[in-house]
Amino acid sequence: MQIKLVIGEKVDLIEINNNNTVKDLLKNMDIAPETVVVKKNNCIVIDEELVEDGDLIEVIQVIYGG
Amino acid sequence: MNSCDKCGNPNIIIKKKQSGQKLCKDCFIKSTQNKVIKDIRKYKLIKKGDKILLGLSGGKDSVMLLDILNSLRKRNIIDIIAVTIDEGIHGYREEGVEIAVRNAKKLGVEHRVVKFKDYFGITLDEIIAKNTLKDGRRNACTYCGVFRRWIFNKVAREEGATKIATGHNLDDETQSIVMSYLEGNIHNLTRIGPKSEIKNKKFTIKIKPLREIPEKEIGLYVIAKELEVHFAGCPYAIESFRGEIKDFIKQLSNEHPTIMYSTLRGFDKIKTILKKEFSNKSIVMECEKCGEPSAAQLCKVCSFLESWKK
Numbered sequence: 001m002q003i004k005l006v007i008g009e010k011v012d013l014i015e016i017n018n019n020n021t022v023k024d025l026l027k028n029m030d031i032a033p034e035t036v037v038v039k040k041n042n043c044i045v046i047d048e049e050l051v052e053d054g055d056l057i058e059v060i061q062v063i064y065g066g
Numbered sequence: 067m068n069s070c071d072k073c074g075n076p077n078i079i080i081k082k083k084q085s086g087q088k089l090c091k092d093c094f095i096k097s098t099q100n101k102v103i104k105d106i107r108k109y110k111l112i113k114k115g116d117k118i119l120l121g122l123s124g125g126k127d128s129v130m131l132l133d134i135l136n137s138l139r140k141r142n143i144i145d146i147i148a149v150t151i152d153e154g155i156h157g158y159r160e161e162g163v164e165i166a167v168r169n170a171k172k173l174g175v176e177h178r179v180v181k182f183k184d185y186f187g188i189t190l191d192e193i194i195a196k197n198t199l200k201d202g203r204r205n206a207c208t209y210c211g212v213f214r215r216w217i218f219n220k221v222a223r224e225e226g227a228t229k230i231a232t233g234h235n236l237d238d239e240t241q242s243i244v245m246s247y248l249e250g251n252i253h254n255l256t257r258i259g260p261k262s263e264i265k266n267k268k269f270t271i272k273i274k275p276l277r278e279i280p281e282k283e284i285g286l287y288v289i290a291k292e293l294e295v296h297f298a299g300c301p302y303a304i305e306s307f308r309g310e311i312k313d314f315i316k317q318l319s320n321e322h323p324t325i326m327y328s329t330l331r332g333f334d335k336i337k338t339i340l341k342k343e344f345s346n347k348s349i350v351m352e353c354e355k356c357g358e359p360s361a362a363q364l365c366k367v368c369s370f371l372e373s374w375k376k
Contacts, residue, residue: 035316048081
């Protein structure tokens with residue numbers, strides 16, 4: 001299935017497996033969940049949220065290194 | 067079933083690892099505001115009639131602090147002057163300053179932007195460009211911290227502020243405790259806390275109302291409230307020991323989500339004894355060059371500035 005992924009100004013259409021959660025998605029991208037807030041279809045969601053076909057996922061980095 | 071523990075709303079935005087509490091957007095915002103106000107009362111950080119100098123960088127911590135303290139201003143409990151320090155970090159600070167200006171304007175809060183260049187004749191970029199680590203210069207955060215404290219203290223007196231409020235959060239405070247301990251700097255440990263003590267009438271009391279709020283929750287708060295915030299990392303942060311400690315504590319927190327709270331609670335319990343045994347009893351005098359309070363003939367700012375003249 002396909003989702004639209006927004007990280008900062010970067011927008012990508014990516015293929016992901018069924019039954020993936022936000023946490024799985026972040027893990028695949030090597031992003032620490034503790035450093036970001038994630039929106040699904042413009043609403044803030046928790047890590048356990050399921051990602052579904054056609055979703056718009058926005059990853060907002062709120063904690064920076066150092 | 068994931069639903070808000072307070073109102074039952076199925077759209078939760080946080081499941082706190084440390085407590086398991088689940089909250090929807092509205093209940094999270096309200097509970098965070100209540101926690102900050104409760105801490106302000108608990109630690110007696112603010113009293114009616116205070117004029118608060120609020121350090122407003124435009125980042126998430128200071129914007130959230132402004133949002134919450136403004137509720138006290140609107141109820142005529144306090145007055146606020148927001149102060150943004152422009153250290154002169156090209157490509158980073160400009161956007162933060164613009165966002166700070168817009169946040170203060172939106173709330174109708176008095177605001178000043180003060181520059182390193184105007185007070186010291188030099189920007190942080192120039193300091194770092196002129197001196198290399200090989201030549202024995204300190205890391206950028208050391209200069210920045212010393213210069214910022216000097217400016218806040220001076221501007222607080224210029225503006226008649228009774229308190230200086232900063233957006234230090236739980237992560238910052240835990241890092242400070244661990245750093246000071248690992249460096250063996252027990253004197254620094256005695257100065258960590260929600261409220262500073264003044265040893266000289268030229269010092270203004272510093273308060274940290276967000277000291278018990280985790281950094282991640284501050285990020286969540288500003289996004290949930292749709293506040294305009296400068297999300298970016300300082301380019302000089304990579305030089306700092308604090309950065310290493312931050313990564314270390316973050317890593318530990320993944321498996322031990324209460325570790326920052328326990329570090330803070332444990333420290334707060336031993337702080338009284340630490341202060342009794344290790345508090346610096348040195349006399350605070352006035353810097354012979356700038357007149358600001360100092361532990362030596364020259365304050366740290368003037369000492370740095372003089373060393374660069376040689």
